[in-house]
Amino acid sequence: xxxFKGYDYARVRGRMRRALAGPQIAAILxxxxxxxxxxxxxxxxxxxxxxxxxxxxxxGAEVSQRAAPSTARDAVTGLPLRDSLELVLDHALRxxxxxxxxxxxxxxxxxxxxxxxxxxxxxxxxxxxxRIADRLRGALRDGDLVCKMGEASxxxxxxxxxxxxxEAAIQxxxxxxxxxxxxxxxxxxxxxxxxxxxxxxxxRSPLPTGAxxxxxxxxxxxxxxxxxxxxxRSFSTEMQRHRQGGALSTDELTRALDNNQILPFFQPQxxxxxGLVTGFEALARWCHPERGMIPPGDFLPLVQQAGLMERLxxxxxxxxxxxLRRWDEAGVTVPQIGVNFATDELLNPQLVEKVRxxxxxxxxxxxxxxxxxxxxxVASSPDDVITRNINGLARMGxxxxxxxxxxxxxxxxxxxxFSVERLKIDRSFVMKVDRDIEQQxxxxxxxxxxxxxxxxxxxxxxxxxxxxxxLAQLGCDHVQGFEIARPMPFxxxxxxxxxxxxxxxxxxxxxxxxG
Numbered sequence: 001x002x003x004f005k006g007y008d009y010a011r012v013r014g015r016m017r018r019a020l021a022g023p024q025i026a027a028i029l030x031x032x033x034x035x036x037x038x039x040x041x042x043x044x045x046x047x048x049x050x051x052x053x054x055x056x057x058x059x060g061a062e063v064s065q066r067a068a069p070s071t072a073r074d075a076v077t078g079l080p081l082r083d084s085l086e087l088v089l090d091h092a093l094r095x096x097x098x099x100x101x102x103x104x105x106x107x108x109x110x111x112x113x114x115x116x117x118x119x120x121x122x123x124x125x126x127x128x129x130x131r132i133a134d135r136l137r138g139a140l141r142d143g144d145l146v147c148k149m150g151e152a153s154x155x156x157x158x159x160x161x162x163x164x165x166x167e168a169a170i171q172x173x174x175x176x177x178x179x180x181x182x183x184x185x186x187x188x189x190x191x192x193x194x195x196x197x198x199x200x201x202x203x204r205s206p207l208p209t210g211a212x213x214x215x216x217x218x219x220x221x222x223x224x225x226x227x228x229x230x231x232x233r234s235f236s237t238e239m240q241r242h243r244q245g246g247a248l249s250t251d252e253l254t255r256a257l258d259n260n261q262i263l264p265f266f267q268p269q270x271x272x273x274x275g276l277v278t279g280f281e282a283l284a285r286w287c288h289p290e291r292g293m294i295p296p297g298d299f300l301p302l303v304q305q306a307g308l309m310e311r312l313x314x315x316x317x318x319x320x321x322x323x324l325r326r327w328d329e330a331g332v333t334v335p336q337i338g339v340n341f342a343t344d345e346l347l348n349p350q351l352v353e354k355v356r357x358x359x360x361x362x363x364x365x366x367x368x369x370x371x372x373x374x375x376x377x378v379a380s381s382p383d384d385v386i387t388r389n390i391n392g393l394a395r396m397g398x399x400x401x402x403x404x405x406x407x408x409x410x411x412x413x414x415x416x417x418f419s420v421e422r423l424k425i426d427r428s429f430v431m432k433v434d435r436d437i438e439q440q441x442x443x444x445x446x447x448x449x450x451x452x453x454x455x456x457x458x459x460x461x462x463x464x465x466x467x468x469x470x471l472a473q474l475g476c477d478h479v480q481g482f483e484i485a486r487p488m489p490f491x492x493x494x495x496x497x498x499x500x501x502x503x504x505x506x507x508x509x510x511x512x513x514x515g
Contacts, residue, residue, distance in 0.1 A: 072084075074148035076126045076129050076130055076148075077129055077130050077133035077148050078130075078133070079133050079146055079147055079148040079154070080145070080147045080148070081147055081148060081149075082147060082149055082155065082214070084145065084147055085105075085145060085147040085149075085155045085156075085157050085210070085214065086210035086211055086214060087210065088145050088157045088210070089103060089105055089157050089202075089209075089210030089213050089214065090209060090210035092157070092159070092160060092202065093202055093205065093208045093209065093210065093213065094208060101159075101160030101161045101162055101164075102158075102160065102161055102162070102163075102164040102201070102202055102203065103157065103158050103159070103160060103161075103164070103202040103213075104157075104158045104164055104169055104199055104200065104201045104202055104213075105155065105156065105157055105158070105199065105200055105202075105210075105213045105214055105216070105217040106155070106156040106158070106169075106172070106173065106176065106197060106198075106199040106217060107149065107153070107154070107155055107156075107197065107198045107199065107214075107217040107218050107220065107221040108136070108153070108154045108155075108156065108176060108180070108195050108196075108197050108221075109152055109153045109154075109195060109196055109197075109221060109225070110128075110129075110132065110152035110153075110180070110193050110194070110195050111193070111194045111195060111196055111228050111229040111230070112228075112229070112427075113125070113151065113152035113193075115404070115428075116128070116191075116193065116428070118376070119428070120186065120187075120191070124186045124187060127186060128184060128186065128191075128193065129151075129152065131184065132154075132180055132184075132193070133146065133148070133154070135179040135180060135182070136154060136156070136176060136179060136180070138179065139175055139176055139178075139179040140156065141159060143159030143160070144156060144157065144158050144159050145157040145159070155214065155217070156176075158172075164201065164202075165201075166201070166234060169199055169201060169234065170232060170234070173197045173199060173232045174232070176195075176197060177194070177195055177197065177230060177232070180193060180194070180195045181193065181194050181195070181230070181431075183432070183436060189438070190436060190438045190439070191428065192428065192431040192432055192436075192439075194228075194229040194230045194431065195229075195230070196221065196224040196225055196227075196228040196229065196230065196231045196232070197221065197224060197231075197232045197233075198217050198218065198219065198220025198221030198222065198223060198224045198232075198233050198234075198235065199217050199220055199232075199233075199234055199235065200213055200216035200217045200219075200220055200234070200235035201234075201235075204216070204235055206237070216235040216239075217235060219235060219239040220233045220234055220235040220236075220239060221233070222239070222295070222298070223239050225295040225297060225298070226293050226294075226295045227486070228295070229427075229461070229463075230463070238292075248294070248298065248299060248302055250302065250305075250306045253299065253302055253303065253306060253308065254306075254308070256286055256288070257308065257311060257312065257315065261286055261287055261288060261289070262284055262285070262286045262287075262299075262312065262315065263284075263285060263287065263315075263319060263489070264282035264283060264284060264285070264316050264319050264320055264323070264490075265282075265283050265284075265285045265487035265488055265489055266280040266281070266282055266283070266323065266337075266487060266488060266489075266490060266493050267280060267281050267283060267480060267481075267484075267485065267486065267487040267488075268280055268480070268484055268485050268493075268496070268497070268500070269281065269338070269458060269478050269479070269480040269484075270478065270479060270480075270484055271477065271478055272468070272471060272472035272476055272477060272478065272479055273472075273477070275504050276333075276501070276504070277333070277334065277497055277500065277501070278335055278336070278478055279334060279335055279336040279337060279338060279370065279478075280323075280334060280337055280338070280493065281337075281338040281339075281340075281372070281480065282316050282319070282320040282323075282337060282338065282339050282340075283296070283340075283487045284296060284300070284312060284316055285487065285489075286299050307344075309342040309343075309344040309345065310342070310344045310345050310348065312342075313339075313340075313341060313342055313344070313345040314345075314354075316339055316340070317339050317355070317358060318358060320337045320339050320369075321337070321358055321359065321361075321362045321364055321369070322362065323337060323490050323493075324337050324362070324364055324368055325362050325363070325364070326490065327493070327494070327497075330494050332493075332494055332497050332498065333497075334493075334497070335368065336367070336368045336369065336370050336399065337368065337369060337370065338370040338372050338401060339369065339370070339371065339372060340372045340373075340374075340403065341371050341372065341373055343377055343386070346373070346377065346385070346386045346389050346390065347385055347386060347389075348385075348389070349385055349389075351389045351392075351393075352389055352392035352393055352396065355369070355393060355396070355398070356396060365397065366393075366396045366397030366398045367397045367398070367399065369398045369399070370398070370399040370400075370401050370422075371390070371393050371394075371398050371399065371400050371401065372401045372403045372424070373390060373400065373401070373402060373403060373418070374403050374404055375402050375403060375404050375405050376404070387417065387418065390418045390419065391417075391418065391419050394418075394419035394421075395419075399421050399422065400418060400419050400420050400421050400422075401420070401421070401422045401423075401424050401458070402415065402418075402420045402422070402423050402424060403424045404424065404426045404460075405423040405424055405425055405426055405446065412449075412453070415453065415455070416453075420455065421455060421456065422455060422456045422457065422458060422477075422478075423446065423450050423455055423456075423457050423458070424457075424458045424459075424460050425443065425446055425457060425458065425459045425460060425476070426460060426461075427460050427461025427481075429442050429443055429446070429459075430443070430459050430460065430461050430462055430467055430471070430481075431461070431463075431467075432467075433467050433470050433471060433474075434464070434466035434467050434469065434470040435466070440470065440474065443459070443471065443474055443476070444474050444475075447474055447475050447476060451475070456477045456478070457475075457476050457477050457478070458476070458477065458478040458479065458480060459471045459476045459478070459479050459480070459481075460480055460481060461480075461481045461482075462479045462480065462481030462482075462483045462484065463481055463482045463483050464483055465483060467481075467483065468483050468484075485500075
């Protein structure tokens with residue numbers, strides 16, 4: 001049978017390659033030569049010298065069969081690049097490694113790294129990437145390979161290993177996350193980074209090639225990015241189908257806005273004093289009919305590039321006000337909704353009147369709308385239109401939140417100039433606040449300043465009960481993050497609020513530190 005013949009030859013060829021290219025040849029070859037000489041004399045030695053190269057060629061073990069890895073390396077980390085990763089995975093999947101075993105590809109991306117670069121500068125960002133690379137190498141075996149895949153992205157090929165199932169891969173991913181998320185000292189200050197990971201086992205690769213295995217791991221990473229920070233996802237064929245559409249286009253984005261595919265998901269904010277829900281923040285999510293959920297990081301740059309930020313903002317505002325009305329009609333208490341206003345919206349001279357008209361349209365008091373403005377906008381905006389709009393919304397009765405506080409270096413005079421009522425403390429200060437005394441001091445300093453200025457505070461990105469408890473103890477007024485709940489579509493909020501409040505047998509009293 002032709003198929004059997006081809007399969008048998010490939011299997012024998014693979015065994016010959018491993019036997020001739022492996023270290024065991026150093027012990028076998030002298031024994032073969034001595035035995036041949038004892039039986040047939042010098043003729044056997046001559047025959048062996050002629051036949052051995054032929055066997056190497058037939059086995060595919062000659063140097064040309066195994067191309068040398070690419071010598072190109074990343075300038076910042078010194079790591080090899082994608083070509084090396086693909087080559088190593090190719091050899092592992094095709095049984096060309098001297099030691100047989102299973103392999104896998106991991107893709108790791110540092111969460112919110114552009115914001116980290118903006119906050120700390122290019123030099124610190126490069127230093128962080130270099131040191132993260134060292135940590136990853138330290139968390140892996142000598143036979144594993146770490147490569148650089150782009151800014152803040154790393155690819156990992158697992159060398160042949162006897163046991164590599166889903167559980168082992170998840171444990172390895174957790175170990176890699178722990179290595180990345182240990183505190184990092186930069187310029188006499190301690191910072192924290194987190195990462196999301198996608199991986200694919202070699203046995204689940206759509207095709208037995210390095211390129212296919214890398215693509216599968218990247219699909220898993222894209223899925224992890226939907227649930228970032230610190231998410232881990234394994235590849236599935238469903239993810240592959242979602243990626244087959246190629247790059248997102250402006251036409252596709254426009255159709256999504258026309259067909260209500262981009263809608264707000266709502267993340268709750270709760271009081272550290274009473275435990276009650278004090279509001280929700282509206283966050284844009286694209287529910288694509290074929291690709292599934294598309295992470296904001298994948299489509300918001302396209303929105304900005306296409307000049308559609310104001311249109312997206314209008315949609316988020318209207319849908320958020322509708323949500324407030326529906327919560328009221330359902331008898332669910334949600335005091336306010338936070339909506340992010342981009343620079344393009346704040347530059348519209350008619351913004352105040354537009355917001356007033358929408359509030360009147362839905363019969364809502366302006367105090368129930370919280371206008372969230374990035375600190376970077378406040379810190380770097382000399383434009384009088386932006387100042388007039390923010391202050392006009394504040395005079396109308398809307399609340400003004402300064403988002404991502406600590407990242408944009410806004411001065412106290414800027415906070416007063418823009419009528420800010422609440423500071424939203426950036427997640428970078430919240431991470432590990434229950435375990436790091438330096439984080440506690442930074443948060444305490446922000447809270448003290450806010451108290452002196454008569455501002456309330458909200459901590460973003462709270463992921464653990466320990467962080468929640470410490471923030472309450474330090475005196476932060478509100479918290480928001482995965483420890484409370486992930487962003488959810490409106491339909492889930494009704495049941496979630498009822499269940500959450502029913503679960504509050506007694507308002508949590510963490511206790512607060514005296515000034």
